[in-house]
Amino acid sequence: MSIAIPAGDRRAPSWRVAAVFAVPAALGASLLPFLSFRPNRIVSGEGILLWRPGTVGAEPLGWAALIGLAALTLLPLPQAARLALALAGAALTVALAGQGANALMAEAPDFARVSLGGGFWVALAFLALAAADAAARLALAPLVRIGLLAGVFGAAALALGSGALDRLSILQEYDANADAFDAAFAGHLKLVLGSLVPALLIGLPLGRLCHASPRARAVAVPVLNLLQTTPSIAMFGLLMVPLGALAAAWPGLRDLGVAGIGAAPAIVALTLYSLLPIVANTMAGFAAVPAHLREAGRGMGMGRRRLLWQVEAPLAAPVILTGIRIVVVQNIGLAAVAALIGGGGFGTLVFRGMGQTAMDLVLLGTLPIVAMAIAATVLFDAAIDSLNRGGPR
Template sequence: MKVSIIAALGSVLSLTLANFVTFHPNRIVAGKPFSIFESAGFAGAIPLILMLATILYAALSKSRGKWRWYVLGALPSIATALLFFTAGQAATRLSLEASPIVRVSLGGGFWIPLLLLPVILIDAIQNMGDWKLPSAAGLLSAIFVAILFASGFMDDLSLMKEYANRADRFIAELITHLALSSTAVTLAVLIGAPLGLLAQRRERLSGPTFFTLNVLQTIPSLALFSILIPLIAALTVLFPALKNAGIGAIGSTPALIALTIYSILPVARNTYTGLRAVDSAMVEAARGMGMTPGQRLIKVELPIASPIILGGVRIALVQAVGLTAVAALIGAGGLGTFIFLGIGQSADDLILLGALPTVLVALAADGAMQGLIKIVKPKGI
């Protein structure tokens, strides 16, 4: 439980000592930091501090009583929800009777506990081996936080003001981001899975195949974009029909090609590894039953190898979600648009408007794929 102790102690210290929010007279001027006591008031700060102190006490305790696991399994999620509530409360208090152009941004006293509380929760789950209590607490806390945002309680935060100013564009860029990453991974599966199968069936091809894919994987994303742009531009000149079909050197075409290239390796490698991991005795038994090679592949090998293959798809999907943000640099759109706009305008909250959803989408994709892997995993494996 050393991890929980360090994380809980870090949460308490950062919440009480670091600036909780920063008040900006406008979007450009440097702001004034406020502690949680100054911004949320003692009445708003004390419940959250006491909750974190309780988590720290439970992490330090050597008791094996159930109360300890209840605290470490449920309170981190509840404290996270209370952290959001306190942040919204602080922003509202500071924005009262202030100009509409003021900005209240979140500080280290918010972000550090937000990052450390899940660490405590994960550590508790690993030690408890029980997901029921943490899952219930997490679901209820997520619903509570969603209500806070939906009700407008968090609207005085600078991040939400950035969202309000760009709500329509945000939805469009989010859809673009999801479309690019999911399409790239779909294409990678259609290409990578057959390559992995071919490499497993023809072992002499595995070396050249994975050497080529590894070389492509090592090319930096911006360099690959830079290579693809003139190549696609030359092709559109040679074949005007491509341009008429909407294919251009700038935008989604080079982004989709690059994302697909990066996604092929984990799919192909895990397909190859998964099929090789199938017990040869099971394959021989299927052959003895009169199954054709195609039947053996579909009914025996793929079901057994599916958890490993889907593990490669999971890696490819999470990787694609992150790399799609970089594709905004070549006009492909996506959540990276806000990141680079924020960098250009030195607007931290605009950067977060693109970065935070990207992280959340990646985490959601990872969680969904892990759940799918557990569902398809054959019993006894």
């Protein structure tokens, strides 16, 4: 998700705009349970409010500091200060959750669990949105954005490695499913990258052909639109039959991983879903190349191939890369559904958690998907911005 802010707008927003982020964060931390203490991993538990004095694990001083940080974002401060305050508030939110979990589990039996409550998620989400809004208004350089992303992920890794959050139920789920988590991570990357490569090999030439040939465009685009509107579950199901038949007819294909279930139908389906954004953005990118630059290239004696690689492709690259970004983020999410046909990925943890009514296991599969999508968005946006800044003015 991106926030549409005019580039270079470093002014502080009005209090109404800032309140969109600060007020929900403060109300979430104040009115909703910040943590949930449960006798075991499945049953529902008792909600723990952060501000209530005398409640085991509650931190009134921490709650006051968190509300204070959220309130400070309402002031007409420089955007860099708002960014720092929002990030500090998010870090404090996580630290309070870990501290509260440690206090609640100090005298609890080993099978008790402390889960993150609605107050935690609302506060963290809106503080993260406040940070994203401030960063967008700062119009940070691409390398600075990548550095900021690396800093946030590095801080998260340090917090996880420090042991301060180990008593939270989601970390206990990780300890119990570490091997499955590693396999899910590798499987998810396999699905995303395994579908991206053939989609690029097919989509980029097809997009170029559709740009040059109205007849090809009239045939290809409606077909791709039909594929894009097919529900993912239906697409996976439709591909199971022909791929299973191919594997039965040519047993050698099984050695290559082709089968009616597993990663093969998932990769084929994700590839088909990837074609429309890549083809459409490739057509749009080449269509946006100014005609006078093409004429200038021809006037310099450039042939068709040289004109493509030295003039048209560099100018169309930002738009094409935008389509690739859409595909990567889309497939990171869709790959979770592949678990229903044995495709692997983080969806295996999500659906296993749903089957066991273990919501922390569901979160263990969901949060990495969100993190991967955010990282991909920031990296691609930085690359696109770098191409735009380096283009003709």
